[in-house]
Amino acid sequence: MHIVFFTHLFPVRGRTTGGAANYVANIARIMAEHGHLVEIITESEFEETFYWNNIIVHKIKATRGFQDTGKQMSVVKKLLKNICRSYWYNKEAARIHKEKKIDIIQSVNSYGLALLRKRNIPYLVRLSDYPALWSGANRPEFDFNQCIASRRFDEEIQFIALKRADALVVPSVLVQQLIYDRIGKKPQLVESPVLIEEEEYTDFKESFESDPYFLTYSELNYRKEIHIVAKIVDKLLTQYPDMKYIVCGRDRLILYGNKYILVSELFQLSVTQHADRFIFMGEISNRKRMFSIIKHAKLCILPTRVDNLPNTCLEAMAFGKIVVSSTSHYKTSVEQLLIDGYNGFLSDVDNEESLYQKIVYAMQLLDADKELLQNRAMERVKELTPEKVYVKMMAIYEKTIENFKQSKQ
CATH class of the missing domain: 3.40.50.2000 (Glycogen Phosphorylase B;)
Structure with a gap:
């Protein structure tokens, strides 16, 4: 199977960069070790393609024109940044797909990447957070219910993108229920693999x-x-x-x-x-x-x-x-x-x-x-050994691809 991952952060050369990034590294390595062709598209200030643990990594300038200045970004600018991000990730995927057919794309965290998804490739999103809740919890005063009730426009765009995905996966029951309550689409639950060499x-x-x-x-x-x-x-x-x-x-x-x-x-x-x-x-x-x-x-x-x-x-x-x-x-x-x-x-x-x-x-x-x-x-x-998680994810990939093909008939 040819699997392409989208991730805005990716740890390479022995570095650690956080939970979502390490999840990508773990799941990508598991898939590659089982003989699948795995490619990762991630973003950087410069473009580069290299091999990492038998995985092809493509660094792209996905947010060109939206450099982080340390200042808080306006809602409109955040929206434009996410649209720009979606465009460049999916353009790179289309280039790869033209060279060798992609069986499935898995986006890790959304950031609206599915907004401009290619309709000829099955698309799955694995969520690592719930935007309004995570941003609210990073403020000094935190109110869970107030965060859940948030309806900020830039966050709504991300939920619209999730609806465009063919399948959703989450590692926690909490986020599974929150997403289901918000968009009426229940993600499948697969806990994160633990991979320590x-x-x-x-x-x-x-x-x-x-x-x-x-x-x-x-x-x-x-x-x-x-x-x-x-x-x-x-x-x-x-x-x-x-x-x-x-x-x-x-x-x-x-x-x-x-x-x-x-x-x-x-x-x-x-x-x-x-x-x-x-x-x-x-x-x-x-x-x-x-x-x-x-x-x-x-x-x-x-x-x-x-x-x-x-x-x-x-x-x-x-x-x-x-x-x-x-x-x-x-x-x-x-x-x-x-x-x-x-x-x-x-x-x-x-x-x-x-x-x-x-x-x-x-x-x-x-x-x-x-x-x-x-x-x-x-x-x-x-319970979270790589082999057990691999079996669960492969079943989801295969079912997502099957449903995608049936929807095109």
Whole structure:
């Protein structure tokens, strides 16, 4: 089968760039390893075609004329950017299709890419977020119901694009239901594959590894409750004088009061008593190094306001780590992976005392109980082996292609 992936972000040469990007890398490698011809179209400031793990990667200038200036983009400009993006991705796919017939296109996250889709190629979208909810959760104040009720024009265009797809896939029950409620089209549920190569278990020697440490690694923003994490670091390091606290993730600007500051500055303002035992490492782009840091962590603290089966949680569980994350009345989607007290712990969203108490409880577990939780976490992740996900995705591809052919008769 000839499969082409669309993705606006793609990790190459051992780098990590986030959950959706890593999903593309994992699923593309799985398909290529099973003998399928796999090509990836992604965007860049320059054009380039190269091979990566037996996969052909095409970098294109998909947003030419819409360079990121750091300023907030108007709704109209966002719309035009998404239309431009759709045009260039689909133009490149048409070029490839002319040379060798494409059996199916899988777009990872939409960004309206299906708006100008080619009607002669089956088209599937795998969603990694719900636009209004994700953008709302990245603001200091978060209201789930208000985000769901949002009807911004630039977001509506993305939902119109989803309706034009032949099939939809999501990894979480939460996003599956939200999309169904919004457009009346129910996506198929396929949880993300966990693909960690044996060579990626290699240890990196870090200067802080001589001491036990708490670890938070993720996108560093309000959606990942980084403001709550910042509030509990000093309290935890006071409670556990032999521990350090490590934060990994790309330093970015967040709104703090009436101005924007870097996340690293937020921690400087918040961690005042034990700054000598707090380490802000920034983005760890080398997968092997990041996995080594996860493997040696005492506890992984990965709260979230809302998510779509977070890769950070999956990776930590794969290494047998005890994870403390979040839950709420609306469900954050982490509940799909973690059962509180069974294979991890779930605190209340945006509640620093709840998060602190769950961490303290996890730290007090007897060794036998810790081992039991760790084994259960690893067992849950075993359900997401590449082979199992491959079988599910191939069934969806084949059914989508079959339905597409029938619709053309």
